[in-house]
Amino acid sequence: MRLTTKGRFAVTAMMDIALRDAAGPVSLASVSERQKISLSYLEQLFGKLRRVNLVDSMRGPGGGYSIAQPLNQVTIADIVHAVDERLDATQCSGREDCQGEHRCMTHELWTTLNAKMFEYLASVTLGELVEQQRQKLAVQPVPVAIRDKRPRRRNSREKAVAAA
Amino acid sequence: MRLTTKGRFAVTAMMDIALRDAAGPVSLASVSERQKISLSYLEQLFGKLRRVNLVDSMRGPGGGYSIAQPLNQVTIADIVHAVDERLDATQCSGREDCQGEHRCMTHELWTTLNAKMFEYLASVTLGELVEQQRQKLAVQPVPVAIRDKRPRRRNSREKAVAAA
DNA sequence: TCAATAACCTAGTAATTCTGTCAACTATAC
DNA sequence: GTATAGTTGACAGAATTACTAGGTTATTGA
Numbered sequence A, B: 001m002r003l004t005t006k007g008r009f010a011v012t013a014m015m016d017i018a019l020r021d022a023a024g025p026v027s028l029a030s031v032s033e034r035q036k037i038s039l040s041y042l043e044q045l046f047g048k049l050r051r052v053n054l055v056d057s058m059r060g061p062g063g064g065y066s067i068a069q070p071l072n073q074v075t076i077a078d079i080v081h082a083v084d085e086r087l088d089a090t091q092c093s094g095r096e097d098c099q100g101e102h103r104c105m106t107h108e109l110w111t112t113l114n115a116k117m118f119e120y121l122a123s124v125t126l127g128e129l130v131e132q133q134r135q136k137l138a139v140q141p142v143p144v145a146i147r148d149k150r151p152r153r154r155n156s157r158e159k160a161v162a163a164a
Numbered sequence C: 001t002c003a004a005t006a007a008c009c010t011a012g013t014a015a016t017t018c019t020g021t022c023a024a025c026t027a028t029a030c
Numbered sequence D: 001g002t003a004t005a006g007t008t009g010a011c012a013g014a015a016t017t018a019c020t021a022g023g024t025t026a027t028t029g030a
Helices: A005-023 A028-035 A039-051 A076-083 A101-123 A126-137 A158-163 B005-018 B028-035 B039-051 B076-083 B101-123 B126-137 B158-163
Strands: A055-058 A064-067 B055-058 B064-067
Touching: A005 A028, A005 A039, A005 A064, A005 A076, A005 A126, A028 A039, A028 A064, A039 A055, A039 A064, A039 A076, A076 A101, A076 A126, A101 B101, B005 B028, B005 B039, B005 B064, B005 B076, B005 B126, B028 B039, B028 B064, B039 B055, B039 B076, B076 B101, B076 B126
Parallel strands: none
Antiparallel strands: A055 A064, B055 B064
């Protein structure tokens, strides 16, 4: 369970789509523009997300991606896991034949935290995050075309949190 | 709050030291051998850990590192934060002058999960992990010199957890 | 059937992570 | 003192990962 920009971009993009796909598939180009993530990179990430059936794709004009499963069945761990290939800080790669004091030591040392992190991310669903976003933004999932273009102010307090 | 092998190696090494430094400072060379992490890399990581006063160093023969603070005051977030320089998935870098719909959207989208992850890692202390390790390993913190060299069997069940 | 749109694919470049090596510097043991 | 075991710091290079660029294929509408 690794956690880098890659996984974060994937989660951000999935949330962006989840907030809008009630009106039909969302194109990566629009996600790219809104979230300021390079289109090529998004395409790579969504190739992986599609392969594990987290999203459905539609080609052609008006096409794009939509979330393939109910929002509260998709966990953050699912998303991160799909794009941020798993990370192994042990020497034995978690194999059953891991023996000998040194290797087992490494193995044991890491598994506890690893499991905790994974369980935590697996307990948070996309649906929950999206719901929280809706409340924060006070924005309904409207089509992009009729979206209000006026800039909005952010409420402060986020600096400390963002700095983490 | 980024989480990669770098942070994990740091946590693993800190746990290794915490388990043994009752008998005096622990050398990085021995940590390197036990945990199979390159000595050079450990030196880089511990340079950072020392600069934020998470560890004390003693030079000369018999020297090495020891944990500088009470084990249950050191959180995993402290360790990861010291070596895995913080990661920013927003465009505005969390600045106060973040305005305009697009940037704020990215900003808002990420802060929630970011904060949750950080809070979680900040709630886990090195002391707790070490205690769990002690119980799992059933090993007392004895000096390396009189350590039992016989290989030990690992209990199974860890595969699924390690695979995450 | 042509043009536009958007997914899909492949290869390359940039950045990061990790290892190896070398040269100080320091405390302890003899 | 002198040798030795150890930390500290700097740097270069290999390996991996993150990201970009450009092209190809499928679908829609005129």
